[in-house]
Amino acid sequence: MDRATALELTDWRPTAGENDPPGYDPENKLTWDDYDFGRVPGTVEWNTAPGEPVIRVENLGIEFLRGRKRNLSLREIIFTGRSAHDKQTFWALRNINFTVGRGEAVGLVGGNGGGKSTLLKMIAGTLLPDEGKATVSEGVAPLIELTGGFIGDLSARENIYLTAGLHGMSKEQIDERFDEIVDFAGPAVRDGLDVPYRHFSSGMQVRLGFAVITCLDEPIILVDEVLAVGDAAFRSKCYTRMENLLDEGRTLFLVSHSEGDLMRFCTRGLYLKGGELAMDGPMDQVMEQYMSDLMGADHTRPTDATRAESWLKREDSRVRNRLRRDQVRATAGA
Secondary structure (H helix, E strand, O other): OOHHHHHHHOOOOOOOOOOOOOOOOOOOOOOHHHOOOOOOOOOOOOOOOOOOEEEEEEEEEEEEEOOOOOOOOHHHHHHOOOOOOOOOEEEEEEEEEEEEEOOOEEEEEEOOOOOHHHHHHHHHOOOOOOEEEEEEOOOEEEEOOOOOOOOOOOEHHHHHHHHHHHOOOOHHHHHHHHHHHHHHHOHHHHHOOOOEHHHOOHHHHHHHHHHHHOOOOOOEEEEEOOOOOOOHHHHHHHHHHHHHHHHOOOEEEEEOOOHHHHHHHOOEEEEEEOOEEEEEEEHHHHHHHHHHHHHHHHOOOOOHHHHHHHHHHHHHHHHHHHHHHHHHHHHHHO
16 A cells, blocks of 8 residues: 555544654654665675565475375285375475565465475575575575574583574674673573573573574575564564664565564565465555455455555554664664
8 A cells, every 4th residue: 555545545644742753753754655764784795786686486396295204014014015105295385486675574474384484494495396496695594493503412602603603603703792692682591601502491592592593694584483482571672673684674584473573574475375376465465365365254354444544553653663763773873
């Protein structure tokens, strides 16, 4: 939805308040595009020119067995000489085509078992397709399995150096950001820096994983259902960090079932249905189609006026949050 359409459909308008951030001007500026938000200086080095794709997915497909593959049992060897196991296959994904440009924030939706995580893993390069290809032209920070690369018998301190080093950071770079990583992970992690990682609670493990991966200077962020981690205070820190990374112009590819997260971070949506790409468009429209297909007759489509009001409120929230982040950055840099 664009600004002119929204204003025609609803009478709702943002209003100024006492605690508004500096620069907030709802009387004259109603949407994100009305403000001159520049890209925040960051540490990422791009190989791709602005406006060019950083992810290309072409005719992508992957085929799986319907059941687990196993060796012949003794009974099968003696009586039949062949396995009774079902060897039928199915295409989890097929004929998937899209590109993601530098600086885009894209959300991927679809039902359980619809191939979302599979597609993300192929983009990350941890899973190989049977057809087509996924080409990624920039480095990737994968928030997929946050604790997957950590070793239980090593201390948290050693795991920080190991995991960040495996993602390409030098010891000097890790030294420089060590305190930032630990501060973000929280006081419980700092108190246990020299304790074996396996003794950490699952919450502490995820906090540390998130802190390490989001400190990487990679242009592309791949996220698979890991934003809603920890308590409310830590989730708020995660959301702010993600928004700060997007302010720097990084590319986001987010897999989530959370409508709030998708609408907060993403402007474009992809909808996987039945192993195919069913829709590619504005995030709110993709989410509406997904919910309609998911809920069927139980889903009530919003009116145009309701949709327009929701869009304006989201725009207003984005503006306020960005202005607050700009205020924090200005204060920190003073």
